[in-house]
Amino acid sequence: MPNQNRxxxxxxxxxxxxxxxxxxxxxxxxxxxxVAVLEDYAEMIGDLIExxxxxxxxxxxxxxxxxxxxxxxxxxxxKREGLCTSRPYRGVFLTPAGAELAERVRAxxxxxVDLLIAIGVPPExxxxxxxxLEHHVSDTTLAAFDAFLAKQPxx
Amino acid sequence: MPNQNRxxxxxxxxxxxxxxxxxxxxxxxxxxxxVAVLEDYAEMIGDLIExxxxxxxxxxxxxxxxxxxxxxxxxxxxKREGLCTSRPYRGVFLTPAGAELAERVRAxxxxxVDLLIAIGVPPExxxxxxxxLEHHVSDTTLAAFDAFLAKQPxx
DNA sequence: ACAAAAGTGTAGCCTTGGCTTTATTTGACC
DNA sequence: GGTCAAATAAAGCCAAGGCTACACTTTTGT
Numbered sequence: 515m516p517n518q519n520r521x522x523x524x525x526x527x528x529x530x531x532x533x534x535x536x537x538x539x540x541x542x543x544x545x546x547x548x549v550a551v552l553e554d555y556a557e558m559i560g561d562l563i564e565x566x567x568x569x570x571x572x573x574x575x576x577x578x579x580x581x582x583x584x585x586x587x588x589x590x591x592x593k594r595e596g597l598c599t600s601r602p603y604r605g606v607f608l609t610p611a612g613a614e615l616a617e618r619v620r621a622x623x624x625x626x627v628d629l630l631i632a633i634g635v636p637p638e639x640x641x642x643x644x645x646x647l648e649h650h651v652s653d654t655t656l657a658a659f660d661a662f663l664a665k666q667p668x669x
Numbered sequence: 670m671p672n673q674n675r676x677x678x679x680x681x682x683x684x685x686x687x688x689x690x691x692x693x694x695x696x697x698x699x700x701x702x703x704v705a706v707l708e709d710y711a712e713m714i715g716d717l718i719e720x721x722x723x724x725x726x727x728x729x730x731x732x733x734x735x736x737x738x739x740x741x742x743x744x745x746x747x748k749r750e751g752l753c754t755s756r757p758y759r760g761v762f763l764t765p766a767g768a769e770l771a772e773r774v775r776a777x778x779x780x781x782v783d784l785l786i787a788i789g790v791p792p793e794x795x796x797x798x799x800x801x802l803e804h805h806v807s808d809t810t811l812a813a814f815d816a817f818l819a820k821q822p823x824x
Numbered sequence: 825a826c827a828a829a830a831g832t833g834t835a836g837c838c839t840t841g842g843c844t845t846t847a848t849t850t851g852a853c854c
Numbered sequence: 855g856g857t858c859a860a861a862t863a864a865a866g867c868c869a870a871g872g873c874t875a876c877a878c879t880t881t882t883g884t
Contacts, residue, residue, distance in 0.1 A: 544842085571831075571832060571833090572832080583833080603832055603833080652844075
């Protein structure tokens with residue numbers, strides 16, 4: 515195909531501006547998904563450290579609902595991203611960057627759950643859905659959620 | 670992507686009931702992600718058929734922001750799931766099941782965007798975030814969104 | 825102190841969903 | 855009716871994130 519090889523990032527000139535914008539949305543959603551899992555693991559490690567003083571791979575795996583090698587792999591990715599540290603046969607600890615991420619994720623999670631409940635979603639369902647939703651809430655939207663909640667009559 | 674050929678991961682007896690519940694939430698979020706991409710493609714194919722009368726692989730790829738082989742693979746998965754049909758070098762068409770899915774996804778997308786805007790999210794951001802959010806909105810939450818919107822003063 | 829149990833690590837496999845490269849088919853234009 | 859560009863397909867690579875199986879530490883209990 516005379517389809518010139520162009521860098522993946524580039525949009526075909528043939529694509530309309532509208533197509534490009536929509537494609538960009540999908541790409542953004544995919545990018546969000548790429549960090550979602552790491553965020554969950556970081557948050558979980560933060561929770562475990564707070565509760566138990568340390569995060570063990572087995573505990574992480576149990577709470578995430580995965581096999582322990584999966585948790586080990588996730589920890590390796592987190593280490594590669596500079597979000598946590600670990601030594602063989604010892605616990606996992608968050609770096610400052612990791613702790614900051616975990617706190618941010620946790621706050622966002624709370625906001626999302628609260629907003630869903632404020633909208634009228636049953637608390638149990640809110641908790642369930644928030645797990646998937648939270649990773650796709652942009653800063654702008656999160657701010658709007660907070661503003662909405664602030665205006666709400668306290669229940 | 671959660672792998673679906675696993676023999677029903679056994680829950681360790683050692684895991685507390687709370688751990689198990691949380692793990693279940695994560696597993697559910699992962700399962701939602703598994704169908705998210707297919708939903709997007711189905712919706713896109715529906716859009717293209719409506720606009721152009723048929724959906725070509727190249728158009729699908731351009732709008733989704735992926736290379737054509739990626740779109741071809743997605744079509745193959747959709748066919749495997751019984752959601753669309755296609756013949757070599759011919760367009761892609763939705764089965765009744767696929768069309769139904771596309772319509773459902775489209776309606777959900779609209780509801781999510783409308784809700785975000787009602788909450789106070791800028792329309793542009795709402796559209797952007799909805800792309801990622803919609804796949805994690807359960808039927809229960811969607812109903813709550815609709816109910817909330819129905820109560821809202823029309824703008 | 826030492827054996828068993830529990831925890832951790834490593835290796836290797838799978839599917840998804842991206843990508844590029846290369847080959848083939850179609851269709852449009854002269 | 856032939857040629858050529860565009861569309862499609864096919865093959866093969868990659869990383870992520872699951873899994874099992876097995877090896878090796880560390881901890882624990884007698």
